[in-house]
Amino acid sequence: GLLQDGQALPTVFARMSARALEHDALNLGQGFPDDAPPDAVAEAAIAAIRQGRNQYPPGPGDAVLREAIAAHQAQWYGLQWDPASEVLVTTGATEALAATVLALVEPGDEVITLEPFYDQYAAIIALAGGVHRTVPLTSSTDPDTGDLVLDVSAGALREAFSERTRLVLVNTPHNPTGRMLSPEVLAAIVEEAERHDALIATDEVYEHLTFGAPHRPIAALPGAQDRTISISSAGKTFSVTGWKIGWVTASPELVTAITGAKQWLTYSSGAPFQPAVAAGLALPASAFEELAADLRGRRDLLTDGLREIGFRVSLADAGYFTVADAGPLGEPDADALAERLPTEAGVVAIPLSAFYRDGRAGEASAYLRLAFCKSRETIERALEQLDAWA
Numbered sequence: 001g002l003l004q005d006g007q008a009l010p011t012v013f014a015r016m017s018a019r020a021l022e023h024d025a026l027n028l029g030q031g032f033p034d035d036a037p038p039d040a041v042a043e044a045a046i047a048a049i050r051q052g053r054n055q056y057p058p059g060p061g062d063a064v065l066r067e068a069i070a071a072h073q074a075q076w077y078g079l080q081w082d083p084a085s086e087v088l089v090t091t092g093a094t095e096a097l098a099a100t101v102l103a104l105v106e107p108g109d110e111v112i113t114l115e116p117f118y119d120q121y122a123a124i125i126a127l128a129g130g131v132h133r134t135v136p137l138t139s140s141t142d143p144d145t146g147d148l149v150l151d152v153s154a155g156a157l158r159e160a161f162s163e164r165t166r167l168v169l170v171n172t173p174h175n176p177t178g179r180m181l182s183p184e185v186l187a188a189i190v191e192e193a194e195r196h197d198a199l200i201a202t203d204e205v206y207e208h209l210t211f212g213a214p215h216r217p218i219a220a221l222p223g224a225q226d227r228t229i230s231i232s233s234a235g236k237t238f239s240v241t242g243w244k245i246g247w248v249t250a251s252p253e254l255v256t257a258i259t260g261a262k263q264w265l266t267y268s269s270g271a272p273f274q275p276a277v278a279a280g281l282a283l284p285a286s287a288f289e290e291l292a293a294d295l296r297g298r299r300d301l302l303t304d305g306l307r308e309i310g311f312r313v314s315l316a317d318a319g320y321f322t323v324a325d326a327g328p329l330g331e332p333d334a335d336a337l338a339e340r341l342p343t344e345a346g347v348v349a350i351p352l353s354a355f356y357r358d359g360r361a362g363e364a365s366a367y368l369r370l371a372f373c374k375s376r377e378t379i380e381r382a383l384e385q386l387d388a389w390a
């Protein structure tokens, strides 16, 4: 069911952003930043438009951008990719994910994701006719935070694999939890994928927004590169979520298959934005670190403020979001709470159930996801309003 009563069903992000507009509420729901892109990136896009780079670029991507993507992977992670055969530019990570699953998953093949998962994953697995298996993140033993983590010793990862497993779709740093998968968990995923001869797709769109330990791509683990499709995007790294430039790096065979799907989805992706993203990827490390440091301050502002109000809050390692348990405030049902908050507190948040199959969030039923990629002023006002409401 992509339609309901003849209408396209809006995603939870579209629906909650509409409610923010309708009630003039502060939008800590949908993950888009208030930040401007780096000047050099914005200027490069404007220059490209003025230079006439406004018609279809090459389907697999502008050569300048493919080279910049390969150079970035080499510089940050020591991964070597051939820009001509192992890099594909896509219309956001969204298209990279869709083209990957559509190209590689046949009806009846099993695809494993963590749960909670980014909402698109269930939809694209269904579009491909795949069978979605999940590995639950469960509460850590730290009662102060209620962190959701993957406990590899629990055996759930191993049990999710079968002889029908085609693909394991990983996401680190993780949306919605804001946590990074540990090296131990990543190694366990590679080991199981090898054992079942499954492919790994990894969604790393928050790779540069880390607040402590740096991001470790799963493709850099021993033995992983050949079976791994790495996916990222310019949206978060350069605060340009509306540009929709993403990319895939993988072996030539996998890139060829994914290009086959991509060409029928969009054929090519935003011409003037491609040289601009190439300019961004070539910026010095300090340019990447500045945004992460600034976001880290806003993570702390939101986390501390929510804790003072009485939520039980996880401390995000990375990304745009934090997860807050409203249970201690006497609110056991985050779905109902998220519906009321826009009018009662003038704040929009996303219930964690949006990231679970059939909305069944189990032990996370009282959890909200709140975005801290907004201005300090917006976060401060949201905290004041939530404090007055609580």
Ligand code: PMP
Residues within 6 Å of the ligand: 031, 091, 092, 093, 094, 095, 118, 171, 174, 175, 203, 205, 232, 233, 234, 235, 241, 244, 245, 246
């Ligand atoms: N994956 C994850 C985990 C995301 O949070 C998002 C949304 N920002 C995307 C993919 C989509 O990325 P893009 O906007 O580049 O299509």
Ligand code: GLN
Residues within 6 Å of the ligand: 011, 013, 014, 029, 030, 031, 032, 175
């Ligand atoms: N990735 C963004 C989020 O998680 C939303 C993107 C979208 O609206 N599809 O909030």
